[in-house]
Amino acid sequence: MFKKVLIANRGEIALRINRACHELGVATVAIFSDADRQSLHVRHADEAFCVGPGPVMRSYLNIPNIISAALISGCDAIHPGYGFLAENARFAEIAADHGLTFIGPKPAVINAMGDKATAKRLMREAGVPTTPGSDIVASVDEARAVSEKIGYPVLLKATAGGGGKGMRAVTGPQELPTAFATAQAEAEASFKDGRMYVEKLMPNPRHIEVQVLADEHGGVVHLGERDCSVQKPSHQKLIEEAPAPVLDPAIRARLHAIATTATRAVAYTNAGTLEFLVSGSDVYFMEMNTRIQVEHPVTELIYGVDLVKEQIRIAAGEALGFSQDDLHPHGHAIEVRVNAEDPQNNFAPAAGTLSTVVFPGGPGIRVDTHIYGGAIVPPFYDSMLAKIVAVGRTRESAILRMERALGETRIEGVKTTVDFCRELMNEPEFRAGGIGVGWLPAILARRAAAV
Amino acid sequence: MFKKVLIANRGEIALRINRACHELGVATVAIFSDADRQSLHVRHADEAFCVGPGPVMRSYLNIPNIISAALISGCDAIHPGYGFLAENARFAEIAADHGLTFIGPKPAVINAMGDKATAKRLMREAGVPTTPGSDIVASVDEARAVSEKIGYPVLLKATAGGGGKGMRAVTGPQELPTAFATAQAEAEASFKDGRMYVEKLMPNPRHIEVQVLADEHGGVVHLGERDCSVQKPSHQKLIEEAPAPVLDPAIRARLHAIATTATRAVAYTNAGTLEFLVSGSDVYFMEMNTRIQVEHPVTELIYGVDLVKEQIRIAAGEALGFSQDDLHPHGHAIEVRVNAEDPQNNFAPAAGTLSTVVFPGGPGIRVDTHIYGGAIVPPFYDSMLAKIVAVGRTRESAILRMERALGETRIEGVKTTVDFCRELMNEPEFRAGGIGVGWLPAILARRAAAV
């Protein structure tokens, strides 16, 4: 096991990793920007280094300063969390060059899965069903040819894309030139990579993903699926749950089987997530996230497995301590992302000082957060303030528990998604389960029209 | 099911009950004293009534005002929590007289179990092993005769006793007259009942208790045992866990069997706890608590059962939704009581304003609390500020988790037991498990001598 781990992240995930390290008896080193000097992740770590000013390029993405902090403090491993450098193969390589274990998959796998078009090709070769579509399309004309073959509507996607950037829905050929140009420009601006591909656009599919763990000795298990279909119009997840409700057991079993097959096929190691679109009985591989996900707690709560500890153990060379037969989910878990955003105003992010912070507690409630009364929300980073997770014996009890937990939550000083998500808990379609990714945008459109 | 429940309590347990009610779709009415106007239990309830000034006799023990609040607000039931009126049979009767369901056992059972000597006699009659000792002793002479029969050391106990009051250890006949007089005087002052009895004093026994649930249709189950042997010199529990570590499986099975037998024998209904002293292979019934216990969350975490919801369902006349065969514990849970007390000064209680309040979170952590940053700790009430509960797959992982959770906890403004309990997590004897009730007093004595 490692002696000391540098946590190359901030916010709740930095705390999450710090917790796993401390429970494993591993010392921790935090990094922080000038804007995060008062953050809990700094206080809870055993050591902490300021690596730059507020803007991410100069701090949380500042590879030399981060690696230097790890070396100076005598770390033997780096945990990247999610976002920032988590899927940066170059960072993983540099860490390795300096004798630091990167807690994640091998750089080559990060690279292959990070390139969406390559990932799809590899998965197709492994027999995994992927969305009908193209490899890289070099021009509008190529895009038009593919689109006509697979049929409109289609989705133009940047191969380096993520978080909805460099993505455009196209309903017919006349929209294609503009959509292609703007999506490509966005991709170039965001990822310095303007390569595009085309995919069949599903009508309101469900977003269902499967969690896997793979050690370096050939051990591969899945930890079931998560339903992340409640997404903002920007395609960002807002509410996640496990298991996926009203899912045909045959489809569930197929998703799990595909996930472990694919994990083995690409020689994947560490924790990973395979994202699928599910539409009726059709299942299509979308992408693989080569890191821990924001929504991992819902899986932890129903499987009783600490995924971040497992990541660290795997990276330290340990074999998985359990097999697929040992893993049985109990109950149902739901996560709500508490973001500093205004749901009445297109989820515009907010920054400021939090005057009041009261989180829920009691049975079946888990809170992962870095905020506290008096904390400052800097303008530089992701707007997520906390994750509130509720677990119950049944989906209904988990929803009721989440509803009361959100009712107990008081965050004052910035607008948040708390009350909005509480309302969503009472939407009949959400209660029924099985909604698609178009559900929340449709609700928002309906509300906007009503005003 | 009830429509509206009055919660006749304050602090974390009032919140706990509020949570259970809301998750059951039941409206709630809080009561509060002038000193608790800003308390979270007032904010989270659907309605709230001030029932008196700070001192408990005029507010939380003010039966007419509490019953009146329940009637005015249209409640159909009252949950008493623990402490205050929870084991007051007269209160339960008055509630019933006014058409309000008391969420707890029947008044006659509360009465029988509340009188320690009667409870022991009833249990003996049901074949439950009780500590060798006497019924009521009317004089020092009677006490001396019994003590000589059962052998010193003995414990003089008030039949109405609780919280260590009216209790004296006696090592030989010469100590008896003074001990009898002072214990009796204390009992008379505290409980207006000076009746005493004598019990064999065990050398450093373990305090192990069994949780039971019994419905009004004959359904009785146990939910395993809790080890509450980490007690302050005042006999107040400080750290509890479930299951009891290093316990012979035969003794465990015997405790469970005795508990359900006894529950049936006294026609007990609702949630209850049978407390035992365990010394080697000897098991002795001590008392039965006819209410929810402070430490109930450790049981909830390993059994996945919401005990307060079950209390409410049982009181509403529902049959238990599970049988003994459905109940299987998973993992290990530990609870630490975060009290506003100074462990360096005989746990002297403290009051004041809390400047900083940061609770732990993340996997396996449950927090039950009524405090928040800026909250006031009034001088009138129990010093418990919060319960931090950690659950893990094994006892070791739960202890490591608790250690890191207490490390994350920051409460400033009053002295607390947080750091002290964190140190205890590292004591080799605690780690090994199986300590007796004399363990913590011995540690404290050792530390005091070292200063």
Place this chain on the structure above:
Amino acid sequence: MTEDVIAARARALAGALTEAGFARLRVRDGDIEFELRRAVQPGATIPAPVPPVATDAEKPSARRDDLVASDVVGIVRLTRPVVVEGLDLDGDRELAYVETLGIRNPVRSRGAGRITAVFVTEGQPVEYGQPLFAIER
């Protein structure tokens, strides 16, 4: 009396005062006397971290009147002839009673004065400490 108790009392009194909208409160309990005056601009002062629980009592103006509050939880029954604003009292009289579990708890004017506010109506439920009447002495 320890600092903690003093502080707790002051806080409780301050809460009652703010809620009732009055500027000054003096309480004597045995040989202990409390007096609280409200700051000039209460709006500008530190907000309580938790918003106060709303009560049904209307906010009277900031005159230096005596507040007559309920000391039980129950239902208000106004004594006839019913007290109205502007009424002059020439001495101690029963203004109302609060019914709690069938028991009448009388509410008296505790001396002469002019009724400047009636905060409750017949049959209204009231809690402990809830203002019922204001009297200008």
Place this chain on the structure above:
Amino acid sequence: MTEDVIAARARALAGALTEAGFARLRVRDGDIEFELRRAVQPGATIPAPVPPVATDAEKPSARRDDLVASDVVGIVRLTRPVVVEGLDLDGDRELAYVETLGIRNPVRSRGAGRITAVFVTEGQPVEYGQPLFAIER
């Protein structure tokens, strides 16, 4: 009552007063009477709920000196001749460099002045923004 006790009481009362947002508090307990009045601007008195995190950097004195801080994370290497307190610099010079992954990041005086403090020693690890030298201009 000793001065200590008086001071302790005053502090406790002041806390309660600030919290409640009131301007004056008078308490009489037996033959002891306390009166506290708050300063004019209560809004400015709110304490931060969380104390700032301590950093390892020594606190420079409150003179109006220029602080030269590290803008990388690395190991300090003092440039020879080694800079000492009191040294006069007649222009811009390299005072040290901070080594980060084998790269030398020079630290310069950015002009003339007198070295009034050296906060680091040879081989010391430093973080971003950590003061290295103070220079009186």
